[in-house]
Amino acid sequence: MTTSLFQPIQLGNISLNNRIVMPPMTRSRASQPGDIANDMMTTYYAQRATAGLIIAEGTQISSMAKGYAWTPGIYTPEQIAGWKNVTDAVHAKGGAIFAQLWHVGRVTHSDNIGGQLPISSSAIQAENVKVFIDNGTNEPGFVDAALPRAMTKEDITQVIEQYRQAALNAVEAGFDGIELHAANGYLINQFIDSEANNRTDEYGGSLENRLRFLDEVVAAMVEAIGAERVGVRLAPLTTLNGTVDANPIETYIAAAALLNTHHIVYLHIAEVDWDDAPDTPLSFKRSLREAYQGVLIYAGRYNAEKAEQAIDAGLADMIGFGRPFVANPDLPNRIQHGFPLAEHVAETLFGGSEQGLTDYPVYQLED
Known part of the structure; x- marks a missing residue:
């Protein structure tokens, strides 16, 4: 069956086999100490290399950027080497893979950031937000996110540089x-949304000012590795964290x-995806399509039928x-x-071992 989901698509300099995206999902299996991508993770991503794109x-991007126990980094030589094993394995299976660069800001606890x-x-x-720490067992210990301090201009400059370096590390x-x-x-x-930025x-203040940090981070990464290698994920209508x-x-x-x-x-749009969440208004999706002319990815509560409809309607390019x-x-x-x-x-989503990560089988037709 050939449908729009299985049409190839060009993403910058790479040709993708289909329009199905594996979006980023925290699994908290990085090796400790050091938050290093490992053989378990290599197997996990290689198993899923038939996705048009893995994110x-x-x-x-730094030790201060960590929000949850056992999540991987990309700022030390050992972390870069761990991810190289992953990307080599995905490429060997004919797949394409992007790194999602992450700084959690206030969504963490001091135990996770030294x-x-x-x-x-x-x-x-962040009100009513829990993060998990390593409490010495194999089960994540959930605690309240801590009260942060406001970033100084020096902090902002430093974090922009960390994003730039992380982009270079990802290419390496x-x-x-x-x-x-x-x-x-x-x-x-936390800079973009008005109620998180005072x-x-x-x-801060005006919309132009609240978008400035995003603008400067993207500019630094585009300058470092090229616009054809930079995507951005936004969650416009959610109130997560x-x-x-x-x-x-x-x-x-x-x-x-x-x-x-x-x-x-x-541009990767995360839609609200809990069961009784409202759908993203069609008018908003059309306005997004007019405002941004590159490849548009949506994620959230999609099945094959809904994905096809979104692509056929011209609202999305990948799902x-x-x-x-x-x-x-x-x-x-x-x-x-x-x-x-x-x-x-x-129960096996976060932390643990191969169980619930690499032990799901491919579909077998019965004889």
Whole structure:
């Protein structure tokens, strides 16, 4: 069955076999100490290399950027070497893989960042937000996110440089490109959304000011590795991890238009994906399509039928399937042939070993 999901697509300098994206999903299996991508993770991603594009799990750009126990980094030689094993394995299977570069800002606890205070746009605590720490057992220990301190101008300059270096590290590690995580209430989002940013300098207040940090980070990464290797993820209408914007439609159309000026290779929109969440308005999707002219990816509650409709309507170019990829390493084949999808085991999503990570089988036709 040949459908729009299985049409090839050009993404910058690389040709993708289909329009199915494996979006970034935190799995918290990095080796300790050192937060290093390991053989388990190499197997996991290689198993899923038939995705048109894999965007690897959120990967912290510095020791201060870490939000959760056992998540991988990309700022030490050992971490770069660990990821090189992953990218080599994915490429050997004919796949393409981007790194998601991640700074959580205030969505962390001092135990995850060497006892330091978290940093954010402002000294505002994320309300009712839990993060998990290594409490000495194999089970993550959930604690409240800590009260951050507001970033100084020096902090901002330093973090922009960390993003730039992380982009270079990702290319050294063999990634085809990077995705800037500017969604889900993490650091960039803490500057963008009005209710998470009470700064009175050029990084706060007006919409133009609240988008400045995003603008400067993207500019630094585009300069370092080229626009054809830089994607950005936004979550316009969610309030994840306590970030709320007073006028999200206006804010995120402006963000998309800004990103268009950088000619980034794709814009990845995370839609609200809990069961009773409202659908993203069609008018907003059309406005996003007008504001940003590159490859547009959507993720959140999509099945094959909805994905086809979005692509056929011209609203999206590629579609991300998150949780279905956890339990279905051969997801594109299952979608293409209408095979049933396996369900993931929620208890094995975060932390642990191969169980719930690499032991899901491909679909076998019965004799």
